[in-house]
Amino acid sequence: MSKTYITTPIYYVNDRPHVGHAYTTVAADVLSRWYKQKGEKVFFLTGTDEHGAKISAAAAAAGKSEKEFVDEKTQSFKDVWQKLNIEYNNFLRTTDPTHIAAVQTAIQHLKDKELIYKGQYEGLYCQGCEQYKTKDDLIDGKCPEHQIEPQLMKEESYFFKLSQFEKQLKEKIESDELEIEPIERKNEVSSFINKGLKDISISRKTVSWGISLPFDKNYSLYVWVDAFLNYLTGLGWDGQAGKTPEFFPPDIQLMSKDILRVHATIWPGLLLALELPLPKKLFVHGYFTINSQKMSKSLGNVIWPEDLVEKFGVDGARYLLLSSLTYGQDGDISWEKLTEKYNADLANNLGNLVSRVIKLNENIKAKIGREKPKIKNLEKLVDEDKSSSSPFAIARLFEEIKLKEILDKIWEQVAWANKYIEEKKLWRLVKNNPKEGKKVLIELLSLISGVGQALAPFMPETSMKIKEILEKGETSPLFPRVS
Numbered sequence: 001m002s003k004t005y006i007t008t009p010i011y012y013v014n015d016r017p018h019v020g021h022a023y024t025t026v027a028a029d030v031l032s033r034w035y036k037q038k039g040e041k042v043f044f045l046t047g048t049d050e051h052g053a054k055i056s057a058a059a060a061a062a063g064k065s066e067k068e069f070v071d072e073k074t075q076s077f078k079d080v081w082q083k084l085n086i087e088y089n090n091f092l093r094t095t096d097p098t099h100i101a102a103v104q105t106a107i108q109h110l111k112d113k114e115l116i117y118k119g120q121y122e123g124l125y126c127q128g129c130e131q132y133k134t135k136d137d138l139i140d141g142k143c144p145e146h147q148i149e150p151q152l153m154k155e156e157s158y159f160f161k162l163s164q165f166e167k168q169l170k171e172k173i174e175s176d177e178l179e180i181e182p183i184e185r186k187n188e189v190s191s192f193i194n195k196g197l198k199d200i201s202i203s204r205k206t207v208s209w210g211i212s213l214p215f216d217k218n219y220s221l222y223v224w225v226d227a228f229l230n231y232l233t234g235l236g237w238d239g240q241a242g243k244t245p246e247f248f249p250p251d252i253q254l255m256s257k258d259i260l261r262v263h264a265t266i267w268p269g270l271l272l273a274l275e276l277p278l279p280k281k282l283f284v285h286g287y288f289t290i291n292s293q294k295m296s297k298s299l300g301n302v303i304w305p306e307d308l309v310e311k312f313g314v315d316g317a318r319y320l321l322l323s324s325l326t327y328g329q330d331g332d333i334s335w336e337k338l339t340e341k342y343n344a345d346l347a348n349n350l351g352n353l354v355s356r357v358i359k360l361n362e363n364i365k366a367k368i369g370r371e372k373p374k375i376k377n378l379e380k381l382v383d384e385d386k387s388s389s390s391p392f393a394i395a396r397l398f399e400e401i402k403l404k405e406i407l408d409k410i411w412e413q414v415a416w417a418n419k420y421i422e423e424k425k426l427w428r429l430v431k432n433n434p435k436e437g438k439k440v441l442i443e444l445l446s447l448i449s450g451v452g453q454a455l456a457p458f459m460p461e462t463s464m465k466i467k468e469i470l471e472k473g474e475t476s477p478l479f480p481r482v483s
């Protein structure tokens with residue numbers, strides 16, 4: 001039995017989760033369910049990134065202590081993940097004492113190996129990103145992501161010798177030993193590394209909300225170093241170099257482009273320094289905008305995932321999120337577009353197909369037999385032989401993490417079935433030629449059953465409901481229309 005380790009980034013808790021966070025987490029959940037369904041041992045890790053200046057400032061603005069603030073926000077992430085039916089194996093908080101202890105052990109080891117040294121740091125820093133910036137990264141002097149001018153940071157600091165790993169990283173990325181997808185993202189990272197990797201400052205004198213350096217309590221650890229180690233501590237790692245926890249390294253690490261560069265440099269650099277294997281694949285999905293604008297609280301255009309669940313139901317929300325981003329591309333959403341898509345794809349296409357077929361079958365009582373009928377034009381969606389290495393289209397698309405493309409494929413079948421009913425004038429056929437009508441109904445029931453199975457990782461409740469409807473021969477509305 002092979003293993004699959006899937007991670008999401010751990011999210012900053014300066015606010016509750018929005019649709020961007022929900023997208024990554026639902027995508028990871030779908031992949032995790034798919035690999036489980038294939039019979040693999042899966043570990044799916046998510047969590048929250050709770051230290052650093054940005055969180056500290058958000059707590060102060062809310063008039064709360066940091067601890068009280070992060071506890072409250074973290075709970076809001078857990079609540080939303082529950083509403084979205086996310087089945088993670090562990091939810092890691094960077095304020096967990098076991099995480100903190102392991103991080104300190106690891107950092108001490110790097111210091112002992114002389115991979116950490118003291119120097120003077122001077123450079124630009126964006127608190128919104130919690131990342132170092134070069135002049136080339138800025139547009140009109142501002143961080144393009146946060147629209148703020150980065151601060152000039154000048155302090156005595158501890159440095160991690162990242163430059164020492166430049167050659168190894170370059171080779172591993174170029175040879176795809178550390179795969180970065182899509183290819184455009186890999187190319188961006190390669191050209192960044194080709195310009196040369198500098199050592200990075202890994203300490204903060206002025207930030208008290210963080211893990212203190214075990215060898216100098218006057219400093220806290222740079223929040224990204226703290227955060228990256230979550231991918232290890234989330235598996236129970238205790239901070240020992242060279243000690244690979246079960247499931248490590250990650251097979252798929254999901255994220256969007258905003259945090260790829262650090263994931264492709266600092267993170268593998270730390271792993272090489274800790275004598276641990278590198279992740280197999282960093283997968284970068286697209287970025288959501290809302291009505292063509294960046295999502296932001298100040299613009300008041302944020303779409304909150306719990307509102308999606310409220311309006312469209314849990315599976316409606318999961319479907320809409322996943323079908324909004326094409327592989328490698330950004331996507332624009334709005335309440336209008338989402339409502340339209342829900343009504344077209346779910347209420348009309350899928351919902352109607354199921355209720356029509358069940359109603360037309362009321363008197364005929366056709367049943368799917370053991371022998372699956374061969375349906376013209378129908379591509380087999382799921383592989384029923386779990387032990388085989390799935391030759392079907394969907395399995396291939398899963399390997400490539402083309403989730404929207406899988407949904408499109410499933411909906412092609414749904415649309416084809418609706419057309420088939422029209423072409424056959426099935427409502428007439430069942431009356432005038434019940435024998436022929438029965439044959440068509442068996443084909444359609446079998447198609448619906450395939451669709452239901454293919455949807456299981458994406459829409460687990462709907463998949464179960466479809467199975468029940470087919471078993472009982474009674475329909476209940478799957479997706480009521482919304483306005």
Ligand code: MSP
Pocket residue numbers: 008009010011012013019020021023024049227228230254255256257258259286287288289295
């Ligand atoms: N805390 C860091 C990650 C540390 S991981 C060791 C962080 N947190 S974050 O809260 O800003 O989350 C960033 C991630 O959330 C993105 O990489 C992406 O997965 C998801 N998204 C946040 N906004 C998004 C969109 N607008 N669109 C799609 N996903 C985005 O960075």
